[in-house]
Amino acid sequence: MANNISDVIERYLKRILQQSQSGMVELQRGDLAELFQCVPSQINYVISTRFSVDYGYVVESKRGGGGYIRIRKVELDPTTPLSRIAQSIGHTLSQREAEAIVESLLRENLLTRREYSLLKTVVHRDVLGVDLPLRDELRARLLAQSLVALTMARAEDE
Amino acid sequence: MANNISDVIERYLKRILQQSQSGMVELQRGDLAELFQCVPSQINYVISTRFSVDYGYVVESKRGGGGYIRIRKVELDPTTPLSRIAQSIGHTLSQREAEAIVESLLRENLLTRREYSLLKTVVHRDVLGVDLPLRDELRARLLAQSLVALTMARAEDE
DNA sequence: TATAATATAGTCAATAATGGTCAAAGTCAA
DNA sequence: TTGACTTTGACCATTATTGACTATATTATA
Known part of the structure; x- marks a missing residue:
C-alpha cells in the first residue's frame, strides 16, 4: 500500500x-x-x-x-479469558477491583493457588507502596501485563 | 545470537x-x-x-x-530457598539482578514456567514504569513479597 | 631468612557500542 | 484545515571493552 x-x-x-x-x-x-x-x-x-x-x-x-x-x-488467542480480561483492564485499577479479578480467576481455575497468591501480593497497596493516583495506575499495568504473560507462557510451554 | x-x-x-x-x-x-x-x-x-x-x-x-x-x-537448598532468597533481597534491586534471581529459581524448578513468566513481567522496568530510584525499590518489594507469598501459598488445589 | 623478581588476579574509570525516548516538524488524506 | 500518522534528531540508558594501576602469592636470590 x-x-x-x-x-x-x-x-x-x-x-x-x-x-x-x-x-x-x-x-x-x-x-x-x-x-x-x-x-x-x-x-x-x-x-x-x-x-x-x-x-x-x-x-x-x-x-x-x-x-x-x-x-x-506468539500465538495469542484473544478469546482466551485471561487475555480478554487483561484487555478489559483500563488505565487505573483499585485494589478492590484487582482482588475481585484474581479471585474470580482462581474460582474459574484459570490460576493456580500459587499464582493467585502471588498476584494478590503484587496488587496489594502496601507492597506497591506509592501514593495515589500512581498506585492505581501501576497496579493496572502490573495486573494486565501479568495476565498477558500468563497467556503467552501457556503458548510457549508446548 | x-x-x-x-x-x-x-x-x-x-x-x-x-x-x-x-x-x-x-x-x-x-x-x-x-x-x-x-x-x-x-x-x-x-x-x-x-x-x-x-x-x-x-x-x-x-x-x-x-x-x-x-x-x-551451587544447588539451592530445596527446603527453604524461596524465603531465604526473599530475605536476601535488600531495599533496592535492579532488573538485571531480579532476572538473575528468577532465572535461577526456574532452573532449580522452584518456579513453574508460568510463575517465572509472571515474575519476569512484574520486575520489568516498562511495567513498573516509574523513575529511578523508586523503581528499584518498588521492584525489591514486589519480588521479595512475591517469593514470600509463594512460600506460604498452600500447595496446589487438586 | 629477607628481599627481589615474577606471576597471577582485581579494581576502576574512560571510552565505545549499542538500543530507547520524546517532542518538534513534516506529510497526507478526509 | 485539521488530525492522524510519519520522520527526524537531540539527548538518554545500558552494556561491553580496554588498559593503567593495584593487590597478592610464589619463586629465585642475596
Missing part, C-alpha cells in the same frame, strides 16, 4: 519472520536503519506501532556492544 | 561447567583471555555480570603464581 518507509520495514520484517523456522527475527537496529536509509529511531517507531503485544508479537532487546532487537510472533 | 565476546565466553564457561561432573571449572584468567583474544579484565567482567551468586554460582580465586579462578554452580 503506502509508500512510506514504516510500511516497507514492516513488510520486510514480517517476510523474514515468515521465512524463519523459529518464528523469530533478530537484528541490529543500526543495520536495519542503514539498510532502509532511515534514522535508527524509525525502527522503534515501526516496532511500537506494528509489533506490539496486541498484535501478537513479543519484542526483546539488549543495548550495548553486540546489542540486538528480537521479535517473536 | 551474541556478537559480543562476553556472551561467547559465558557460553564457553557454561558448557564446560555442564560437561564437568564436579559442577566446577577452574581456569587461569590469562589463558582464557588469550583463548578469546581479549584483555584479562574482560574475564572479570563476564564473571561479575553472569556468574554472580544471584545466578547461582560461587567464584573463588587466588592470585600469584599458580593462581586460578574457580567457578562452582
Whole structure:
C-alpha cells in the first residue's frame, strides 16, 4: 500500500519472520536503519506501532556492544479469558477491583493457588507502596501485563 | 545470537561447567583471555555480570603464581530457598539482578514456567514504569513479597 | 631468612557500542 | 484545515571493552 518507509520495514520484517523456522527475527537496529536509509529511531517507531503485544508479537532487546532487537510472533488467542480480561483492564485499577479479578480467576481455575497468591501480593497497596493516583495506575499495568504473560507462557510451554 | 565476546565466553564457561561432573571449572584468567583474544579484565567482567551468586554460582580465586579462578554452580537448598532468597533481597534491586534471581529459581524448578513468566513481567522496568530510584525499590518489594507469598501459598488445589 | 623478581588476579574509570525516548516538524488524506 | 500518522534528531540508558594501576602469592636470590 503506502509508500512510506514504516510500511516497507514492516513488510520486510514480517517476510523474514515468515521465512524463519523459529518464528523469530533478530537484528541490529543500526543495520536495519542503514539498510532502509532511515534514522535508527524509525525502527522503534515501526516496532511500537506494528509489533506490539496486541498484535501478537513479543519484542526483546539488549543495548550495548553486540546489542540486538528480537521479535517473536506468539500465538495469542484473544478469546482466551485471561487475555480478554487483561484487555478489559483500563488505565487505573483499585485494589478492590484487582482482588475481585484474581479471585474470580482462581474460582474459574484459570490460576493456580500459587499464582493467585502471588498476584494478590503484587496488587496489594502496601507492597506497591506509592501514593495515589500512581498506585492505581501501576497496579493496572502490573495486573494486565501479568495476565498477558500468563497467556503467552501457556503458548510457549508446548 | 551474541556478537559480543562476553556472551561467547559465558557460553564457553557454561558448557564446560555442564560437561564437568564436579559442577566446577577452574581456569587461569590469562589463558582464557588469550583463548578469546581479549584483555584479562574482560574475564572479570563476564564473571561479575553472569556468574554472580544471584545466578547461582560461587567464584573463588587466588592470585600469584599458580593462581586460578574457580567457578562452582551451587544447588539451592530445596527446603527453604524461596524465603531465604526473599530475605536476601535488600531495599533496592535492579532488573538485571531480579532476572538473575528468577532465572535461577526456574532452573532449580522452584518456579513453574508460568510463575517465572509472571515474575519476569512484574520486575520489568516498562511495567513498573516509574523513575529511578523508586523503581528499584518498588521492584525489591514486589519480588521479595512475591517469593514470600509463594512460600506460604498452600500447595496446589487438586 | 629477607628481599627481589615474577606471576597471577582485581579494581576502576574512560571510552565505545549499542538500543530507547520524546517532542518538534513534516506529510497526507478526509 | 485539521488530525492522524510519519520522520527526524537531540539527548538518554545500558552494556561491553580496554588498559593503567593495584593487590597478592610464589619463586629465585642475596
